[in-house]
Amino acid sequence: MTHIKDIRQKVQLTEHTVFNVNSTNFPGTYTDFDDVWSQERFEERFQIDIISLSETDMEFDMVGVDAAIANAIRRILLAEIPTMAIESVAIWNNTSIIQDEVLAHRLGLIPIKADARLFEYKQKDAEEPTSEDTLQFTLKIKCTRNNVSSDATDPNVLYKNHRVYTKHMEWVPLPGQEHLKAKEIRPVHEDILITTMRPGHELLMDLYCVKGIGKDHAKFSPVATASYRLLPEIRLLREFYGEEAELLQKSFSPGVIKLVETSDGQKMAKVANARLDTCSRNVFRHDELKDDVSLLRVRDHFIFSVESTGILPPDVLVSEAIKTLMGKCQKFLLELDSTSIGKGKHKKGGKKA
């Protein structure tokens, strides 16, 4: 029975193979388990623990969900949460050496600190930007010579404005965007280098930001990375003493195995913190250890790591991701209720629930 439980709940790492990778907890797979979906059972098991949280980074544990759901949240974080990014650039003057199209591409990738929830998607056929769907910035900068008589060679001394940073981008509120002034619309970082110039070089352009999602272009992705790993579990199948214990400790990442002193003065290995393990499987290189250590990962314990680009805090992103998944379900439920598909009209004798 415990063996079957392990198959259901744990992924097993062996020397050359990984066993029990896929979820098998579906009705019909086992005779002794009830795997039918139950919201009550889910709510009982489901758990979230926030490990760390800062303005841009977050780590949290999500326990009691299937990989399909955890992965949906990860994918939504990467590709389906809207942000504002520069989509079109009107270049009135560019005498720097960087080409117009390269410059426009660089500008597109700059994270813009603006809550996309306050905006609408720009309609495909709409030509004029409106205050609901567009943010405008201007970039107007000219590189000039500094009045220095010395024979300095440092460009910082010689020239003014020879480095163009995101801080030089200026937000221009469109008519009707006065209420956004309190929100501090700006690039997230003020020190992203856009281009460098020399005296006589000049930039004059209007930058238009629209709302978009990462699926369309990676510049809209609200995260630098969003990933998860499964919680490792290490089982020592016998006791390890002395040199063997030290070898065992060395086979894992620091902090995973601790050595405790027994009453007769020997050092004995104990698992201190399996969470720190990277699952390198180094232990299987030692013949004297490999048969007595079992490396597992808990299949429904996800350690999420979310790094925001700084546009929205990571905890808001995770909430938005779950809401997005809910929204997808809602969209199809509405569709099923409102069209003939859900009512079974395309078949003779429509059925009811």
Next chain:
Amino acid sequence: MANANANPALSATQKPVLEVVEMKSENEESFQTFILHDEDHTLGNALKFILNKNPDVAFVGYSITHPSENKINLRIQTTGKPAVEVLKQGFKDLKQMCAHMLTTFEVRLNKDIISIMEVHKGSLNRESLS
């Protein structure tokens, strides 16, 4: 825009969201293939999981017909119930599950935020946590 279909605002008005593939033989509403437009593995796999948990489902699977087509084909075969009902139940279950995940997350966040702020020595200052 490289792909207009990825924009939810555009797709809603122009294309159907959900279609049913008509079957050759009549009266088989327990065997159906649905076309979910503008969806991918994100919803496809989550939906497959929740439908697999339903004992009325004999088979469920999905495929992305072509990388450049923004849709998935979802096949449901049930043990008797109409596939549409099962699909609807799947969406309901998934939605309810997400609702619980969201509340758990936000409750936990509000609880943990105080202790986390102490660790970060007040580096977290933001207008609101909503």
